[in-house]
Amino acid sequence: MEKPDAQFKDGISALLRPPTPLQEYFEELISTRKCQGLRVNPDGEFGKGVYATAKFGEGDLVLKDPVLVGAQHSSNKMDCLVCSYCFCFIGSVELQIGRKLYLQRLGISKDCCQFDSSDGEDDSYMEDHINLGESSSSNSDKTPLPNEVVESLMNGELTLPYSERYPLASVIPCPGGCGENYYCSKSCADSDWEFFHSLLCPGEKSESRCREALLKFIQHATETNDIFLLAAKAISYTILRYRKLKASYQEDQKYAATDCACNSDLSLLLEAWNPLSMGFKRRWWDCIALPDDVDYCDEAAFRMQIKELAFKSVQLLKAAIFDKDFYGHIIGMFEQNNLDLVVASPVEDYFLYIDDLPDSEKGKAEKITRPYLDALGGDYSVCCQGSAFYPLQSCMNHSCSPNARAFKREEDRDGQATIIATRPIHTGEEVTISYIDENLLFEERQALLADYVIVEHNPGQIK
Numbered sequence: 001m002e003k004p005d006a007q008f009k010d011g012i013s014a015l016l017r018p019p020t021p022l023q024e025y026f027e028e029l030i031s032t033r034k035c036q037g038l039r040v041n042p043d044g045e046f047g048k049g050v051y052a053t054a055k056f057g058e059g060d061l062v063l064k065d066p067v068l069v070g071a072q073h074s075s076n077k078m079d080c081l082v083c084s085y086c087f088c089f090i091g092s093v094e095l096q097i098g099r100k101l102y103l104q105r106l107g108i109s110k111d112c113c114q115f116d117s118s119d120g121e122d123d124s125y126m127e128d129h130i131n132l133g134e135s136s137s138s139n140s141d142k143t144p145l146p147n148e149v150v151e152s153l154m155n156g157e158l159t160l161p162y163s164e165r166y167p168l169a170s171v172i173p174c175p176g177g178c179g180e181n182y183y184c185s186k187s188c189a190d191s192d193w194e195f196f197h198s199l200l201c202p203g204e205k206s207e208s209r210c211r212e213a214l215l216k217f218i219q220h221a222t223e224t225n226d227i228f229l230l231a232a233k234a235i236s237y238t239i240l241r242y243r244k245l246k247a248s249y250q251e252d253q254k255y256a257a258t259d260c261a262c263n264s265d266l267s268l269l270l271e272a273w274n275p276l277s278m279g280f281k282r283r284w285w286d287c288i289a290l291p292d293d294v295d296y297c298d299e300a301a302f303r304m305q306i307k308e309l310a311f312k313s314v315q316l317l318k319a320a321i322f323d324k325d326f327y328g329h330i331i332g333m334f335e336q337n338n339l340d341l342v343v344a345s346p347v348e349d350y351f352l353y354i355d356d357l358p359d360s361e362k363g364k365a366e367k368i369t370r371p372y373l374d375a376l377g378g379d380y381s382v383c384c385q386g387s388a389f390y391p392l393q394s395c396m397n398h399s400c401s402p403n404a405r406a407f408k409r410e411e412d413r414d415g416q417a418t419i420i421a422t423r424p425i426h427t428g429e430e431v432t433i434s435y436i437d438e439n440l441l442f443e444e445r446q447a448l449l450a451d452y453v454i455v456e457h458n459p460g461q462i463k
């Protein structure tokens, strides 16, 4: 049953207020990370900020931050088969190549979910502006392989030379039977099910309230904006945590001597929401930067359209306890905090390895591998791409002359955020990263920073 927003107004305001005490929360979080020497200051010049409590030298690892909520872009699913929980590549180099060639042949370009769009509504304008579908390179630079060869790559009958140097974990399908999510281990599959996927799985074991509605929601998000899928994961995470907290509270109550009603549903919901409540939030339709091709005089109409898009998305999600405004803030949170989720491809490493072989081995190996490279064309090196919310990295402020940057090292082969010092950082200094490419022109930087409502008054003046 749809409930009037007014009924939940106070609860929603409580959910959107940053909780206290922040300091203890972040201290505990930092203690669980591999890297120490950091502190979160809750009330700096620009709100929260991350500060060094130890010295870091140039090139030192400052932070490795696991994903709290993240997702691979729908458009990237054709190129890379990765664990839906930790985002490491899975299967084998042969499977990665064969699957990509197979899906390319089927013509599945932007998304791997083969939904038929039948609601008759025209979202094409929004798709032009928001859809994340970065098209792969054209087919003209590719030389197709026979079907049987593609099949034997996929079913393990064909082994490429030296591929054993790039071993990948076996593929474990989603326990809910959706055929959309795959994992590198049973523990990743179980964790994803427990924390996110059980409510969002469209498979036969789905625990969602209505599979049909869920499929419609997924279709709408895939066709318009992947950020709705991330928002749904954040909501699912909160509901599942809330249910656990409630069950354990009820269990405790059974043995409690007094009947204490102090742990209301709202306070349990607040506790469940706590890790996400720390994220910096603005309403999505207010904070999203105006795309280049939308005129300033059309700004109001543009914002109204994306607001309607979010409303449609939340209706499809049918999360009756969350109102539209709350959903808008969650989507806005990903707009304001997300760091690109990137994992380098073992397929690229494999072909680079073949290219670097000594001449005595290279000729023979290349003769075998060349047709596969030609079939992949310029797409051979596509990495896993997505968006994620990282609880500590998202507290780092922007600077146009930062002292750190998000940069993966050779061993960083999963979805974690890796922050490296780009120059020595002194104890007490704020750790800053650039949200944008620092080498762009002033005007270009301005336009990109507008998304974060950061204004650089004079070139280089912003910290």
Ligand SMILES: C[S@@+](CC[C@H](N)C(=O)[O-])C[C@H]1O[C@@H](n2cnc3c(N)ncnc32)[C@H](O)[C@@H]1O
Pocket: 046, 047, 048, 049, 278, 279, 280, 336, 337, 394, 395, 396, 397, 398, 399, 451, 452, 453, 454, 455, 462, 463
């Ligand atoms: C990812 S959050 C960074 C953490 C944030 N300060 C907080 O309190 O959670 C991004 C937001 O921080 C603020 N911010 C970050 N760097 C800034 C800067 N150099 N100048 C002004 N505001 C900044 C902006 O409001 C931006 O939208």
